[in-house]
Amino acid sequence: MQHPGFKAISILTALTLCLSPTSSDAKWYRYDDCHLLAHDFNDGDSFHVKCGRRHYIFRLYFVDAPETDLSFPDRVDDQAEYWGLNRKQTVKLGREAATFTRTYLAKPFTVHTKRVDARGRSDRPRYFGMLETKMGFLSEALVRNGLARIYGMSVELPSGKPSSRHWGRLRLAEKAARRDQVGAWANHPAELEPPPPFKPQDYVVRKRLPVFDPKRYTRLIGVLQRGATIRILEAENDRLFRIRFKAGDTEREGLCRRESITLPPPDEETSSP
Numbered sequence: 001m002q003h004p005g006f007k008a009i010s011i012l013t014a015l016t017l018c019l020s021p022t023s024s025d026a027k028w029y030r031y032d033d034c035h036l037l038a039h040d041f042n043d044g045d046s047f048h049v050k051c052g053r054r055h056y057i058f059r060l061y062f063v064d065a066p067e068t069d070l071s072f073p074d075r076v077d078d079q080a081e082y083w084g085l086n087r088k089q090t091v092k093l094g095r096e097a098a099t100f101t102r103t104y105l106a107k108p109f110t111v112h113t114k115r116v117d118a119r120g121r122s123d124r125p126r127y128f129g130m131l132e133t134k135m136g137f138l139s140e141a142l143v144r145n146g147l148a149r150i151y152g153m154s155v156e157l158p159s160g161k162p163s164s165r166h167w168g169r170l171r172l173a174e175k176a177a178r179r180d181q182v183g184a185w186a187n188h189p190a191e192l193e194p195p196p197p198f199k200p201q202d203y204v205v206r207k208r209l210p211v212f213d214p215k216r217y218t219r220l221i222g223v224l225q226r227g228a229t230i231r232i233l234e235a236e237n238d239r240l241f242r243i244r245f246k247a248g249d250t251e252r253e254g255l256c257r258r259e260s261i262t263l264p265p266p267d268e269e270t271s272s273p
Contacts, residue, residue: 026114028158034131036105043068044097044147045139046118046126051111058111058129059118062166063139064151065101066094066184082149083184093184097147104141109133112158128153136219139166144173146183172239179237198235203243205230206262211254214242221254222247232261 031051039048044065049056066079069091080090113129131138142148150170154163178185205228213219214236224230224245231244233253240255 026116029113029115030158031111031113033108034111035108036102042098042102043094044101044142047101047105049111055124056111056113057124057126058113058131059126060139060142060148061128061130061153061155062150062163062170063142063148065097065142065148066090068094068098079149082151085184093147096183097142100142100145100147101138104133104135104138105131107133109138114155116153116155118153128155130155130158137166140169140173143170144177146177146185150174175237175239198232198241200231200233201263203230203232203261203263204228207260209256209260211243211245211256212240214253214255 034049034051036042037048037050037055042048045060045063047058049058064079067076067090070076070087073087076087076090079085079094080087083090083093085093110132111129112132113127116128118126118128135141139148143150150167154167156163157166177183205224205226207226209224209228209230210220211222211224213221228245233242233244235258236242236255239258241258241261242253243256244251244253246252
């Protein structure tokens with residue numbers, strides 16, 4: 001069964017892809033060696049940060065972590081509906097997200113921002129931004145751990161790549177969180193789609209094949225060239241295959257997208273020569 005939040009994702013994604021000229025035309029600013037500042041109003045997706053000698057408040061692009069209290073009950077209700085939770089569960093999740101962010105940003109990190117106004121309760125300006133550590137973007141980590149919904153302001157990436165790249169990574173991260181039943185998805189085991197039937201088999205790569213980390217679906221670990229032989233072990237889920245391949249003389253396992261593999265129809269797999 002498809003979770004009702006997915007319909008909302010599609011609608012919100014379509015809406016947020018239409019950025020205002022101010023947001024899209026502004027240049028990126030990069031601040032390295034930033035530090036999280038302790039503050040009562042920090043939560044999973046909005047926080048006080050020190051960059052050099054300056055004090056900023058940043059709000060994440062692309063995602064929305066739950067509220068940590070009931071100051072905005074309508075917003076809590078909207079978030080609760082996304083995951084099928086009640087108010088108490090949603091606020092608890094918001095506090096878990098705030099703790100996760102505090103831990104994720106415990107060491108110096110990089111902030112990418114266009115200094116676009118994100119508004120907020122403080123008299124100090126709050127800007128949209130993307131926060132990055134050696135482990136990756138905070139937005140993706142929150143979604144991967146079931147602690148934020150895919151929602152909100154969109155922007156082309158600091159690398160110049162389109163926003164669709166990050167939306168895609170977030171959807172894959174959420175898929176993995178649902179499969180592993182972490183965070184908010186712990187209460188939705190029945191919503192996971194069963195992997196389609198599949199018989200293990202060898203496969204010769206027909207075009208360059210991206211391979212992803214089996215423990216972190218969004219992390220690319222390499223690309224197999226055309227002509228390489230792999231063993232498709234199983235369907236990890238409805239979108240990914242688990243494969244075995246050789247890296248030099250070493251056998252490794254990884255994941256590849258099902259759409260990147262062209263398999264013969266089931267009747268051809270089982271037919272006799």
